[in-house]
Amino acid sequence: MTIAGAAPELPDKSGHFGPYGGRFVPEALIAALDQLTREHEKALHDEVFLAELDDLQRNYAGRPTPLTEAKRFGEAIGARVFLKREDLAHTGSHKVNNVLGQALLTKRMGKTRVIAETGAGQHGVATATAAALFGFSCTVYMGEEDTRRQALNVARMRLLGAEVVPVTTGTRTLKDATNEAFRDWVANVETTHYAIGSVVGPHPFPMLVRDFQRIIGVEARQQLLDRIGRLPDAAIACVGGGSNAMGLFHRFITDEAVALVGCEAGGDGVETGRHAAPLTAGEPGVLHGARSYLMQDDDGQTLDTHSISAGLDYPGVGPEHAWLRDQHRAVYRGVTDVDAMAALELLAKSEGILCAIESAHAFAGAKQWVAEQGRDDLVLLISCSGRGDKDVDTAARWFGLVSEQDIERASAVRAAQE
Amino acid sequence: MTRLDELFASTRAEGRAALVGYLPVGFPSYEQSVAAMVAMVESGVDFVEVGVPYTDPGIDGPVIQVAVDAALRAGTKVAQVFDAVRAVSAHAPAVIMGYWNPIERLTPKVFAQRLKDAGGSGAITPDLIPEEAGAWLEAAKEHDLDPIFLVAPSSTDERLEVVGRTNRGFVYAASTMGVTGTRDTVSNRAEELVARTRQHTDLPVAVGLGVSNGAQAAEVAGYADAVIVGSAFVRALQDGGLDAVRRLAADLSEGVRRKA
Numbered sequence: 256m257t258i259a260g261a262a263p264e265l266p267d268k269s270g271h272f273g274p275y276g277g278r279f280v281p282e283a284l285i286a287a288l289d290q291l292t293r294e295h296e297k298a299l300h301d302e303v304f305l306a307e308l309d310d311l312q313r314n315y316a317g318r319p320t321p322l323t324e325a326k327r328f329g330e331a332i333g334a335r336v337f338l339k340r341e342d343l344a345h346t347g348s349h350k351v352n353n354v355l356g357q358a359l360l361t362k363r364m365g366k367t368r369v370i371a372e373t374g375a376g377q378h379g380v381a382t383a384t385a386a387a388l389f390g391f392s393c394t395v396y397m398g399e400e401d402t403r404r405q406a407l408n409v410a411r412m413r414l415l416g417a418e419v420v421p422v423t424t425g426t427r428t429l430k431d432a433t434n435e436a437f438r439d440w441v442a443n444v445e446t447t448h449y450a451i452g453s454v455v456g457p458h459p460f461p462m463l464v465r466d467f468q469r470i471i472g473v474e475a476r477q478q479l480l481d482r483i484g485r486l487p488d489a490a491i492a493c494v495g496g497g498s499n500a501m502g503l504f505h506r507f508i509t510d511e512a513v514a515l516v517g518c519e520a521g522g523d524g525v526e527t528g529r530h531a532a533p534l535t536a537g538e539p540g541v542l543h544g545a546r547s548y549l550m551q552d553d554d555g556q557t558l559d560t561h562s563i564s565a566g567l568d569y570p571g572v573g574p575e576h577a578w579l580r581d582q583h584r585a586v587y588r589g590v591t592d593v594d595a596m597a598a599l600e601l602l603a604k605s606e607g608i609l610c611a612i613e614s615a616h617a618f619a620g621a622k623q624w625v626a627e628q629g630r631d632d633l634v635l636l637i638s639c640s641g642r643g644d645k646d647v648d649t650a651a652r653w654f655g656l657v658s659e660q661d662i663e664r665a666s667a668v669r670a671a672q673e
Numbered sequence: 674m675t676r677l678d679e680l681f682a683s684t685r686a687e688g689r690a691a692l693v694g695y696l697p698v699g700f701p702s703y704e705q706s707v708a709a710m711v712a713m714v715e716s717g718v719d720f721v722e723v724g725v726p727y728t729d730p731g732i733d734g735p736v737i738q739v740a741v742d743a744a745l746r747a748g749t750k751v752a753q754v755f756d757a758v759r760a761v762s763a764h765a766p767a768v769i770m771g772y773w774n775p776i777e778r779l780t781p782k783v784f785a786q787r788l789k790d791a792g793g794s795g796a797i798t799p800d801l802i803p804e805e806a807g808a809w810l811e812a813a814k815e816h817d818l819d820p821i822f823l824v825a826p827s828s829t830d831e832r833l834e835v836v837g838r839t840n841r842g843f844v845y846a847a848s849t850m851g852v853t854g855t856r857d858t859v860s861n862r863a864e865e866l867v868a869r870t871r872q873h874t875d876l877p878v879a880v881g882l883g884v885s886n887g888a889q890a891a892e893v894a895g896y897a898d899a900v901i902v903g904s905a906f907v908r909a910l911q912d913g914g915l916d917a918v919r920r921l922a923a924d925l926s927e928g929v930r931r932k933a
Contacts, residue, residue: 269804281732283825283850285832424738425728430823437731443850444827478872541774542729544800554751555778557728 265578270458270545273581278457280544287444292459294360299466304359307433308601311355316345316389318470322478325637327605332622334633337487339475341499343639348641349471349499350381354450356467358385361448368392372436374401374429374495375566375613376408377641378452383417386452393417395434397429401565404672407645426559427571429495431568433543453496454573457544461573468502475636476506485634489514489624492638493616494534494587495567497576499640504585514586517576518620520562523587530541531560533572534580534587534654547574563592563649566613594619596653599643611641612649624625676766676794677819677842680719681877681898689896690929692717693746693768693879694922695903696910697724698757699749700740706805707760709910709918710712714765716919717926721761722797722901725754725771732799732847734854736904740911755791763790768821768842770797776809785812793820795842803839822888823847824870826862843899844870848882854904856883864896886921890928 270276278288298304312318320340329336341349361369369391379395386393395412399421402409412419425431440449454461456470472490479487490507492500494517507513522530528640530536533548542548542557550558550570562568579585595612598619603609610618616636625633643650651657674682684691694713698706710721726741726749733741754769761767769788776784778799788796795818801809803822813820819842824833827850836844848863849856867878880893881901893900902925909917 277805278802279805280798280802281825281846282802282823282832282836283827286827286829295745344702364746374744377820424735425742430729432727434731438734440850444850541777541800545729546777551774553778555727555775556745559775652854 256361265575266458266462270462272575272578274539275546275577276458276461277546278544279541279546281441283441284444284457288457288459290362290364290404291360291397291463294363295459295463298360298363300416304363306358308359312352312470316351316355317343320344321472322475322482325602325606328602331530331601331605333631334625334635336621336635336637337482338608338637338639339471339503341471341638342608342614346377346381346384347644348377348381348611349454349502349638350378350466351384352470352502353452353464353467353498354378354381354385357448357450357463358389360389360392362389364448366446366448368434368443369450370394370396370439370447371450371452372396372429372432374398374432374568375454375564375611376401376405376412376645377566377611379417379419380408380411382416382452383412383415383662386417387415394439395419396432396439398426398432399423400427401429401432405565407519407648412656418659428560428565430557434461437543443460453498453653454497454501454575455496455543455545455571461545461575461648464498465501465575468498471638472506473501473503475503479636483634486513488633489516490636491516491518491617491621491624493518493567493613493640494572494576495520495531495569495613496571497573499561501573501575502640503636503638504579508584515584516620516624517585517587518590518616519587520564520567520616521591522561524591525589529561530589531568531570533570534576534591535589539577542571545574547572547577550579563595563653564612564616566611567616588620588623589618590619596650598622599650600654606634608639609643610639611643614638614640639645675817675819675842677720680766681843684719685898690897691719691879691899692890692926692929693720693722693899693901694718694904694906695722695724695901697726697737697741697744697752698700699726699744699747700907701743701911702747703749703753703757707757709915710757710761710916711764712915712921713906714761716922718765720766720768722770722903723754723757723767724760725751725769725775727772727775730772732852732856734852734904736907737853740907751779755787758788758791758793762794767792768795768797768819769793770799771777773798773801778923781808781812785818786798789816789818793818795821796844797821799823801925803835806839821845823829824866826850826866830869830873833870833873837876843877843879844869844874845901846878846880846897848880851882853882856885863893867897887924887928887931890925891931894929
């Protein structure tokens with residue numbers, strides 16, 4: 256079973272995790288959010304829905320994803336390390352878990368069009384994939400800056416039949432793509448479902464996306480028990496909006512001995528101000544429909560963010576993470592671009608696994624966390640949330656693996672193909 | 674009676690709709706934005722929606738997005754919004770139109786205090802719903818400010834009832850399902866929404882989103898208590914400066930008096 260048993264005590268009826276979450280949206284969207292809340296609640300208890308979702312997860316997305324022991328990587332960081340291989344799920348990341356669930360809900364609500372925001376393009380690709388599978392029309396909003404650094408995923412989405420709209424307002428990244436998706440939704444809410452890609456946004460999205468992602472932790476917990484007969488000392492994941500982290504953490508929240516470690520994008524270093532680490536260096540505020548930690552100035556204006564990872568380059572974070580932070584149930588840390596890229600290289604060369612730059616933040620954070628514990632008997636469960644094919648261009652530039660000329664020629668060929 | 678109540682009493686006595694103009698503070702500069710707001714009033718606008726620039730204006734279309742983006746890049750601060758309110762309210766009632774986070778950041782209490790001190794009459798909060806507005810309603814009540822929430826064509830009767838019961842001053846009816854911006858035709862759903870809203874409240878109902886000329890203003894004035902114009906004023910200011918703002922205000926003002 257995939258989501259049965261989610262039965263969360265939080266959020267409360269109005270979508271709050273303590274002071275966080277809620278609904279800060281135009282009135283025009285309230286009716287659609289109420290409808291979605293009802294459909295989600297019904298679906299959780301509907302055997303037909305659960306069976307359909309289970310079939311899709313198993314026979315389309317390739318679940319359960321494997322649990323891989325990373326022995327050489329583990330030796331390098333001084334711990335026993337198990338990877339939850341979301342990179343092996345269909346479309347190459349955990350994003351498919353959420354999108355298949357939301358696609359089924361879309362069908363049940365009688366809507367025929369889905370829209371999505373995307374940063375790195377992984378959620379956009381997953382949404383375009385589900386839209387193709389279900390026969391929905393699909394529009395994906397992506398910051399213009401991100402369409403450049405993730406050009407491969409733009410081509411993938413278009414191949415799958417989606418319309419990709421480059422967003423040229425504001426910072427031209429995920430934040431602005433999200434604004435644009437909300438504007439589309441307000442105008443087209445009667446026919447359109449907005450498939451939000453992370454545990455962010457107005458209620459019920461943080462709960463709904465979590466419920467579809469918690470399969471990551473449910474599977475991994477059982478797999479680890481079957482493999483070594485014990486729980487990990489820590490469950491570690493990268494956090495942008497926070498969906499793979501919430502998916503990994505949720506089943507472990509009541510396992511109090513398991514540390515939950517979220518790794519945010521530290522960019523050039525949290526102390527430089529050039530980062531995307533709201534839980535580490537932000538303050539509570541409201542963005543994109545919910546109250547959570549936020550990177551903002553004294554006037555409440557959203558600050559520009561920086562990360563080498565398009566998927567983590569976001570000034571907000573899911574409200575349940577804000578709650579877990581304040582309860583000291585999870586800890587969050589900033590991981591710099593430099594450390595993330597070093598971890599990406601280490602994992603590639605020690606395990607033959609090229610992870611997404613987003614996921615590399617979790618590997619770097621794991622290494623740091625182990626070093627701080629001063630123990631050599633730790634068992635870590637790390638979410639390998641996505642594969643790195645989309646990032647080869649960025650990584651090649653970072654490590655200087657190909658000449659500038661080669662890179663330009665390659666992107667010209669891609670542009671001509673689009 | 675608050676200043677807005679008095680205003681609506683007088684427009685009702687005249688048998689016409691009120692005309693409301695929106696401009697964001699700081700576009701194209703602080704001084705010019707305030708001059709344009711005053712010019713609107715001198716040319717027939719009954720009260721002003723003073724826009725608080727915000728980085729993520731979720732319900733605004735491209736015209737207003739570009740303007741507030743420019744205002745923020747020019748360094749506009751929330752403190753200047755209160756200065757603008759003070760300047761405008763010497764000529765006509767002023768309400769602010771502001772997204773929630775800048776209000777929460779300053780704290781509802783302090784924001785309300787400063788808005789009141791500046792002579793403001795109330796606040797339109799497009800991304801705040803009554804259910805999330807506890808602290809704001811308390812602060813607004815303490816400082817005798819009108820809290821103005823929106824209704825939309827998708828609002829259920831239950832929600833119209835909640836908004837109608839919570840609002841003071843007037844109810845803002847978003848005429849269409851969409852973002853701000855001028856449109857060739859004002860949605861015919863607006864009239865139906867106004868009628869539905871009136872079943873739940875005696876407050877005046879103002880219609881916004883899409884009105885850009887006198888003819889459209891006249892049409893909306895045929896069924897609403899106020900006509901709200903935003904993007905068209907921003908565009909006029911951008912393309913033709915104060916003269917264009919005055920011309921547009923005069924055209925709209927004639928429209929709300931004409932009726933369709």
